[in-house]
Amino acid sequence: MLNRKVLVLNQNYEPLSICSAKRALVMVFLGKAEVVEEAGTVHTVSRALPLPSVVRLWMYVHKPRNDIPLTKRNILRRDGHRCQYCGTTQGPMTVDHVIPKDMGGKDTWENLVCCCVRCNNRKGNRTPEQAGMRLIRPPKRPNFLYFVHTFVGEPDPSWKPYLFMD
Ligand SMILES: [Zn+2]
Structure with missing residues (x-):
């Protein structure tokens, strides 16, 4: 359960990256992120914690959104x-x-x-x-949704409201 994928949003709710639930929980613990969408509950020895499916960073990160290597x-x-x-x-x-x-x-x-x-x-x-040749469609830099589909597969339904911001 801690290996499930979590969508990480930037402070302005833009999709930023994807990480494991474990890493997302650590960010929440350290006060770096808040849980925006829950996927259930994780039971630890002492208490129950929300299992995040989407988290949002408290601090805005300036970073190119999807560093898909050009290969x-x-x-x-x-x-x-x-x-x-x-x-x-x-x-x-x-x-x-x-x-x-x-x-x-x-x-x-x-x-x-x-x-x-x-x-x-x-x-x-x-x-x-x-x-005298024509391109089927103009080539573009892949967007975040492409990144999700290619590297993660079908996005979690709870991510969808956050993925169509482009
Ligand atoms: Zn051809």
Whole structure:
């Protein structure tokens, strides 16, 4: 029960991270956080404590909200292993720079997409416009909800009011 996942909100109720119930209880004990939503009760030897499902920090934390590392694996995950040009999910996938590096394209969430080998060869060192190809959707930095789905799975129902703030 102490290993269940707890949503951590920043002081302004924005979702910040996810931690174990154990860690959340420690933060509450230390006076760093308050329990916003309860998932039940934990019985210790001497008393019963609320088992948090959402906690909120008392102090505002200045921190990039979701530090999902920009890696090939995470780009492919974000795009569901679907080629962002032709839509196939078959065959080996690679990462394409939408604006090629030679033209100043950067290594960013907004400039990298999952791409099948065929489309990658077809596009070559050109922009999508130059190659006459279209992206299925514009690539974006993954939001917190994506982070939850990818790394935690289905969010706890009690988290939902706090996850749609974007
Ligand atoms: Zn393709």
